[in-house]
Structure formats: structure tokens, C-alpha cells
Amino acid sequence: MNITGIVVEYNPFHNGHALHASESKKATNADLVVAVMSGNFLQRGEPALVSKWSRTQMALASGVDIVLELPYVFATQHAEIFAEGAVSILSAFGANSLCFGSEAGDIQQFLRLTSFINENETTYNSFLQEALKEGYSYPKALAMAFKRIENSEQILDLSEPNNILGYHYVKAIFKQESQMKPYTIQRTQAQYHDKTISSLGIASATSIRETLIKQGNTLEAVEHVVPAYTFNELQSYKKNYTSFQHWERLFPFLKYKVLTATIEHLGNIYEAEEGMENRLLDVIKEASSFQELMEKLKTKRYTWTRLQRFCLHTLTNTTKNDMKNLNLTCPYIRILGMNNTGREYVNHYKKKIDVPLISTISKLKHPFIEIEKRATTCYALGYDPIIQNKLMKEEYAHPPILV
């Protein structure tokens, strides 16, 4: 069987994602598409609109054969760690290729850049440190270091977010000596950060979320940019869970946490640096919403995403100590769901998978799983008690979804 892997968040699943899954299958000539998907919290440091189970359902209904979970410890990190975690899971699961969407759309650019950086690692690193010292944010510093090292000959435009992510996938594949062959397909139309919905059937997940949360939850406004199954799932999620999840629902807990913790404790939160905790403490006192907090926190040095992740780790009580020994290869694989083709593959291949394959997390003890549970608890606390309990039980005892 020829398996291709994709790395996704599906927040929520939309037409562009369906296209990505089918094109990845075609481009790699695969029999099966396996997606590694972030759980309840995402790379930008925010909660997913709907739970991991709901998003798994959406994916399985629209061309994905197996959904694996990217644990919190990888999913809520900057591109490098995010990519390392995802690549390690897909590799261990036996994928033959990894296919990502990018603005560049040409795998040669990624391969050339990777070997170029490998050959010039020392110079590159010193440029990176230089740019960071000059006060640039990490993504900006990264792009600048590339620019300086390339000395006017640009191999790949790293100011584009999906190009950066793609570069890290390719880099991780080489670093981990993965069997996977990297592919890329061109991203079409909607850009990652677009906040409005086009009428063309493809919209960014960001614009879909904005529409669903900020413009009064008019579900119909997104109907033409998501598969019918997603639309139904969103409808029933909203009905059953009363609301989509977003930061504002979790903000009271963040505020409580920051205002009652000691400053030493806040300084030990993962990603706290250079007195960020003092700033958070100062600003949150006056903030009445998460949006207001973030606007007041934002500085030139730290990106919105960077600060949002720090807020998230504060909320979930993820400390530097928790992450101290973060191994960049994932120590287990959690299956969130699969269809028949997926199940056949798993039954056939599971003996060759070196890491534990878990169906319910209560069956394995691991520090990452403790963090996962804590994160889900926080996600659940944004809801009323009955839904809280439902979400928490799902986390502990939900078997993989079979369709």
C-alpha cells in the first residue's frame, strides 16, 4: 500500500482541505491518505472551534482515511517543533510520502534550500542570532537570516507562512532520516490570513472562523465553502455544545490564573522569557476580554501567535519543566478515527509500528498524555457542566471513530 501523509488542523474542515487531501493522493499516487491533526489546541495558540472528534468526523467524511492526533506538546509550538512532531508520527506510522500545500508549489525549491542551509549551517545560525538580537520576531528573523545567507539569490520565499512550514517538514524528514518522500502542491486562492470569505468555494479557515464567531454565528454564510458534511457537523455541534469554542470563553480562567499565581510560577511557564510574565500580569488586570488583552500585549518583538501561545501554556499550566525533556520524536501514536481502508491498513501494518499505537489515552501513562488531559480539561471548562463532562469523558474513553 502506498500511503501519503498530510499535516492538518482542520479548524474547521473546508473545501480547500478536501482539495488538499485529494490532490495529495493524486500527486503521490497513494492508496491511502493519513492526516496528523492537532487536538483541541492549535499552532497559533488558540482552541479549536470544535472538538477533535468533530473535526475527525469531518475529515473522514471528505477523503481522509485515517486521522492521528498531533499531541499538544507539538501542536502548540513554532514551526520547527510542530514539524518535527508531525513528521515523526507519519514516519513511525509507515507513510511513504508527506505532501504539503505551499505558496511556492515546487518541491525542488524546498530541497535546494534545505541542502543549501545544511551546507551553510554555521553562517545561517549566526545570521539568525543576529536578527533576533536586532529585536526581530522569530519568523521575521528566520526570513531575514535566509535572505542574508542567500545573498540576493532567493531560492524560496520564506515570508510566506506555508513555505516556512513546508521547509521545516522537509528539514525534519532529512534530520530524522525518514523514509518519507516530500511533495508539495500549490495552495490555491485563499491565503492563510484572509479574513473575508470569497464567493469561489475556497476560503481560509481563518475567514471561516471569523465569520462563525465574530459576525453573529451565521452558519449559512460559510455553507458554500465547506463540504456538506462539515456544514451539518457544524450545525449539530452548535446545537449540542451550545457554542463554538474560542479564546473569549477561556479568558476568565486565564485571568484568574495570572492574577492568583506567583510571579515565579508565571516565569516558569513554557515560553515565558524576558519578563513576559510581568507584562502579562500588568496588562491582564485591566483587560475585560481576550481581544483587549492581546491588543495591549502586542509589541514589535513578539508576534501575536507567540504571545497567544504563552497565554495558552499559562492557561494549561504547561511549564518549562514539563517541556524540559521534549523528545522531538513522538513516543506514541493516537488514532482519532479511520474508515474501512484505514482499518485494513492498521490491521495489516500495526506490528511494524515501533511506538505504542493507542486507541484510548487511559491505556497509556506518559507525561505527554498528562499534558493532553490537562489541555482537554481547559478546553472543556469553556462549556457548561454537562458538556464539560461529556468532553472530558470523550478525552479519556473515546475509542477511535470508525466510519
Next chain:
Amino acid sequence: MNITGIVVEYNPFHNGHALHASESKKATNADLVVAVMSGNFLQRGEPALVSKWSRTQMALASGVDIVLELPYVFATQHAEIFAEGAVSILSAFGANSLCFGSEAGDIQQFLRLTSFINENETTYNSFLQEALKEGYSYPKALAMAFKRIENSEQILDLSEPNNILGYHYVKAIFKQESQMKPYTIQRTQAQYHDKTISSLGIASATSIRETLIKQGNTLEAVEHVVPAYTFNELQSYKKNYTSFQHWERLFPFLKYKVLTATIEHLGNIYEAEEGMENRLLDVIKEASSFQELMEKLKTKRYTWTRLQRFCLHTLTNTTKNDMKNLNLTCPYIRILGMNNTGREYVNHYKKKIDVPLISTISKLKHPFIEIEKRATTCYALGYDPIIQNKLMKEEYAHPPILV
């Protein structure tokens, strides 16, 4: 000037409290009544129905001349520490007497018991330890130790809650070599724990709270048992603050805290003992309300109050380390409010007061004040953002109320 001191919670102020103030004045032949009052959290480990400012207004309107704050570190403790803190404040403030309500109503019984215990301290302590080892709760063990030492001759009935508290006031007066003379007046009619409201104009604060919170907030039901000023204040508080404060409003934060903290952290919370933190962690997972939590937590060994205080310290993040060097004499006096008579006394007497007299807490740095601020933050977080900010600003910058 002859000053009498009283120790109060006023949760809320009612006709019985007005009687206590006026009878204390009469019994001690005082010119002025000074009340030391718990702040936002009370001895039973629960939030006050209305803020400390609102309760101060009620007291000043009904016969109390000065209201001083009993800090959180004393106010949320068992009888002995509670009494020590209150007595130290009244002594430092220059009160000539302390007058408490009791079931016994005869000060000789308290004086005799105090000297009897003093003379038999070693035996008494060993009886107390014995009863605790047998698995009795602290108040029960106390009563049993007294019973055993008195050897069938009962000096004072310590199964009555106000007698116990009174005994600790008298004991603290002797221990601190206070200039205050102890007095007691008989408590009338309503018992502390009564949960229904009598038609006689005197009801326990417990029954008033139950009526206000549990039976659908029908304010009129308590009109005949509180002074007119209290009634109006309760009405306007409910209007301005949208709701009375109670544990259920704070429960989501407690649940969040317990489910995200490490077990080591919970074990370091003040009053955590014998794995109480493990039990709390286990039970809170399934609890959808504070009431449900408490019912499931309750055991023979620990009283409701004991457990409720542990929950409160967990909420406010008050640790064993915070309380490690708890000095049993209060290091400052905070005036919450006074009338003209009170102001004259303060102006006249303030040079003789040895501890700092503070009008707004932002003017003094002290670990107790840090704890006070944290407690107020928790109290405030039970409300919506606008009211939150109002309550927090009041805590930092409110000058004493002058009437």
C-alpha cells in the same frame, strides 16, 4: 473615651447584629463601638454575600461607629487564630473592652474555664491530641478534651459555637496581655445554624443568606429581620452588582485550579493534610456544582467548614509557605469606615496606636496585603468584567467610608 470592641462578619447585617452592637455599648458603658469585621471571605470558608464596603455601610448605619478589617489570614481560620487576630486588632486600636454574644451569656463561666485550662494545660493538650487521633474533627475533639478534663463538672458548654468562639476571645485576651476586659451578652432566639427565618424580627445570618440565594432571591422575605438601611443596601447591591456573591459563582475557577495544578502544588495549599488534595482532585472531576462537590467531599473526620476553607485557600492560592510565619498579632490596622464620633476618636488617639493605621491598602507593602488583594481578585472574578474592575479598584484605592 470608653471604647468597646466587637468581632463580626455581618453577612449580612441584621436586627440581631444591631441588638448586639447596642447591648454591647450598654453592657460596657461605652461611648463608642468599634467592630472588627471579616473582609470578602468568612470564617466558614465562603465569600461574603456582599462586598466589605457594602457591609461597612450597613454597620455604620445601624449603631457601629468604626469598622476595621479582619484580614483574610485571620478571618478564614479556625476559632483560635480568628480570635487571636481580632483581639490583637482591637487591643492595638485601644479598645477598653471586648463584648461578644454567647449561648452561655455569663462571663464568669468563660473566665473560670480559661483559668482552669491554664492550670491544666498539659493534661488538656494530651486529651485534645487523643481525641484527634481517635478521628474526631477539630471542634469535636476540642469539646471532648474539655469534657474529659472537666471530669463531669461542666464549666461551659463548648458544644455551642458562640461559646467556643467566646472562649478563644477570652483566652487570646489573657495570652496577649490585652488591656481589654471581656464581656458577654446572651444571644437571643435565632441560633447560628438556623436555616429558616422566624417571624420575630431576629433571624440568623445563615437563614437570611439561604433565603436570599437559594429560594429565588426574594428580598422581601428578609425585610422584617434586617434594618431598613440593610434592606435598601441589599436592594441596590443586587441592582448594581447583578447578583449576590456565593460559592457557586466561584466554583468554575476552583475546578479549573484543581484540575490544572500539579498534585504537589495542591499539597502545599494551606490546610491540606493527609491527602486531602487527592480527594479533592478525585471528587471535583465529576462535580457540576460546589454543593455537589462539598457533599461528596464530606467525611466524618473533616467538618464542612474545614473542607470549605481548604477549597477557599485553593481558590485564592494561599499556601503553607504564605502562612508559615503567621504572626498572631496583626501588623497593621485597616479602617473600612467610621462616623463622626469614630473620626474624632481616631484623630485623637492615632498617635498612640503602635501599628500602621492604613486607609488604602496601596499605601503599605506587606505579605498579608498581597494575600488580601489576591482574595479580592478571586471575589471579583465571580462577577462580569465591569463589576470585576469596580471591585478590584475599590480594594486598591477605596478610602474609608465616612458617614
